[in-house]
Amino acid sequence: MAAKGKFEEAMPVILKALEEGHTNIEAVKLAGINEDTFYEWLRTKPAFSEEAKRARANGEKNAIARVEASLLDLAVGFEYEEVATEYESKPNPDPSALEKYIPVIKKQRRTKKRVVQSIEAIKFYLSNKCPEVWKNRMDGSLNLGDILKDMKVTHVYDKENRTGFPSNESEVDA
Numbered sequence: 736m737a738a739k740g741k742f743e744e745a746m747p748v749i750l751k752a753l754e755e756g757h758t759n760i761e762a763v764k765l766a767g768i769n770e771d772t773f774y775e776w777l778r779t780k781p782a783f784s785e786e787a788k789r790a791r792a793n794g795e796k797n798a799i800a801r802v803e804a805s806l807l808d809l810a811v812g813f814e815y816e817e818v819a820t821e822y823e824s825k826p827n828p829d830p831s832a833l834e835k836y837i838p839v840i841k842k843q844r845r846t847k848k849r850v851v852q853s854i855e856a857i858k859f860y861l862s863n864k865c866p867e868v869w870k871n872r873m874d875g876s877l878n879l880g881d882i883l884k885d886m887k888v889t890h891v892y893d894k895e896n897r898t899g900f901p902s903n904e905s906e907v908d909a
Contacts (some may be wrong), residue, residue: 741768742776743892746783749773756798809856819844821829 752762
């Protein structure tokens with residue numbers, strides 16, 4: 736059986752990297768080939784070019800899904816476990832080993848931590864996922880008259896004495 740060529744070895748690595756969301760440059764580095772070779776393959780191998788486009792599109796979808804999941808985690812909060820490990824050095828039982836001492840776990844402490852919700856993440860998530868309900872109203876559609884018509888005046892400010900006092904509703908015109 737003939738040995739695999741450079742293209743046959745590099746192609747699956749490149750496609751997998753693109754599907755994971757890596758850039759073209761990162762993908763060719765992972766595959767161990769030159770960037771010029773990659774672009775030549777895209778020009779001369781139509782099937783590979785189509786597969787690369789498909790992998791790139793899937794990579795973008797995967798990246799967006801991961802970012803959305805992270806945003807949702809920030810909006811609702813999440814828990815994680817922090818592990819603190821303390822080591823001590825013990826003599827290496829293998830006399831032929833280069834290292835005279837080996838690290839051994841002395842103590843390990845696990846702590847559950849909680850990241851609280853982020854108001855900014857909540858606003859961003861809701862205003863983008865449900866804009867018809869959570870849209871930021873900056874278009875002037877808010878009518879001040881509608882807000883004020885249902886308000887009752889409960890205090891009046893006395894400018895001369897600089898004090899506020901309960902109003903007599905019969906004397907105040909709203």
